[in-house]
Amino acid sequence: MKLLTPGPVTTRPEVKAAMTQDIAPWDNEFRPIYQAVRDRLLRIAGGTPETHVALALQGCGHFAMEAAIRTFVPVGRKILIPLVGSYADRMAHLAKDAGRIPVPLPVDQERPVSPAAIAQALAEDQSIGHVGLVYSETGSGVVHDPAAIGAAVRAAGRRLLVDAVSAFGALPLNVASQPELDAVMFTSNKCLEAMPGLGFTVARISSLQAAAGNAGSWSFDFADIYQHTLRPDSGGSFRFTPPAQVLSAVHTALDLFDAEGGQPARLARYRQNADVLYEGMRALGLDPCLARDVQGPIIVNIAAPDDPAWDLQRFVDLLKQSGWLISNFYNTAQPSFRVGCIGAITPDDMRGFLKAVASVLTTMGIRNRRACRAVA
Ligand SMILES: *Cc1c(COP(=O)(O)O)cnc(C)c1O
Numbered sequence: 001m002k003l004l005t006p007g008p009v010t011t012r013p014e015v016k017a018a019m020t021q022d023i024a025p026w027d028n029e030f031r032p033i034y035q036a037v038r039d040r041l042l043r044i045a046g047g048t049p050e051t052h053v054a055l056a057l058q059g060c061g062h063f064a065m066e067a068a069i070r071t072f073v074p075v076g077r078k079i080l081i082p083l084v085g086s087y088a089d090r091m092a093h094l095a096k097d098a099g100r101i102p103v104p105l106p107v108d109q110e111r112p113v114s115p116a117a118i119a120q121a122l123a124e125d126q127s128i129g130h131v132g133l134v135y136s137e138t139g140s141g142v143v144h145d146p147a148a149i150g151a152a153v154r155a156a157g158r159r160l161l162v163d164a165v166s167a168f169g170a171l172p173l174n175v176a177s178q179p180e181l182d183a184v185m186f187t188s189n190k191c192l193e194a195m196p197g198l199g200f201t202v203a204r205i206s207s208l209q210a211a212a213g214n215a216g217s218w219s220f221d222f223a224d225i226y227q228h229t230l231r232p233d234s235g236g237s238f239r240f241t242p243p244a245q246v247l248s249a250v251h252t253a254l255d256l257f258d259a260e261g262g263q264p265a266r267l268a269r270y271r272q273n274a275d276v277l278y279e280g281m282r283a284l285g286l287d288p289c290l291a292r293d294v295q296g297p298i299i300v301n302i303a304a305p306d307d308p309a310w311d312l313q314r315f316v317d318l319l320k321q322s323g324w325l326i327s328n329f330y331n332t333a334q335p336s337f338r339v340g341c342i343g344a345i346t347p348d349d350m351r352g353f354l355k356a357v358a359s360v361l362t363t364m365g366i367r368n369r370r371a372c373r374a375v376a
Helices: 013-017 031-044 061-072 086-097 115-124 146-155 205-210 222-230 244-260 262-283 312-321 347-364
Strands: 052-058 078-083 101-106 128-134 159-163 181-187 198-204 299-303 336-340
Touching: 013 244, 031 052, 031 198, 031 244, 052 061, 052 205, 052 222, 061 086, 061 159, 061 181, 061 198, 061 222, 078 086, 078 115, 086 101, 086 128, 086 159, 101 115, 115 128, 115 146, 128 146, 146 159, 146 181, 198 205, 198 222, 198 244, 205 222, 244 262, 262 299, 262 347, 312 336, 312 347
Parallel strands: 078 101, 078 128, 128 159, 159 181
Antiparallel strands: 052 198, 181 198, 299 336
């Protein structure tokens, strides 16, 4: 079975094999692995040990996002969130429930956010301290530009948080060149191609130092995690029991990442996957949701065919019988199905998948493959 989902993703056999040992996280043989993973993630983010640090938090991407919001945005303070899609909505939800004030900025979800719109919103409300940007919006498939948005945030003297959960490892990042950036967040799965189970941040040390006491949560506090790493007796261990096997798999996944050629090579493979998929779907008579020039390399949403025989769960079940698993839900306004282009997947896999789609559409008796425009 291959997963064509934008997380969890298909992993390589070496990564799965790295999970097969029992590990005690405080063991002296394990600590260097944890330290090495942190060093490698810091380098991938473009950070240096003088100014930035990579930290791990048990759990998923939402946990890392909640921890970042609690750590860097003081309680009762405002964070401007351009509503680029479902993951931006989730960031606003996390901020609100944590007692921070999300300031939603409605935007066209089928285009990259414009830095001018951010600059204007910040100029209109001087009490906004932070901007929260989703780098690759997994809901829509559009990639936004943290460097361009960051420049607007910097010019306005505010701070930036970036949800890079479906971007990190594939899309470029250079935290050193963005002094307005407090932190980027990501996970062990998605573009790093390891197992789910760990959230990460690469954060500015000065921001972490200034954030002590903000979180209002012991579990979700990157400032406390940072302080823990400095303790001589912590020995580079976790505050609480981590999924050590997952971390070991991340270490192996990073070996494979390096062997592939790092971020540029990974991006090139995902881009090719997305291109083969996008053009292949069009050749099958289906309509991708996004225009070609804004289609990102991480996930492609395809409009549900306007045919009475269309049934997403049946489509998913039949594809699964031929060895391909896609999501049985969608995050677009109009009905669609979503196909992830990330994980240990090649353009040849995409060609195989397209053949399976053609066959399943025939089995289901779908005649009209053009976009379904849902009734409101
Ligand atoms: C997957 C994802 C998340 C959430 O990650 P979970 O591990 O499912 O909690 C957050 N943001 C983006 C952009 C994502 O793609």
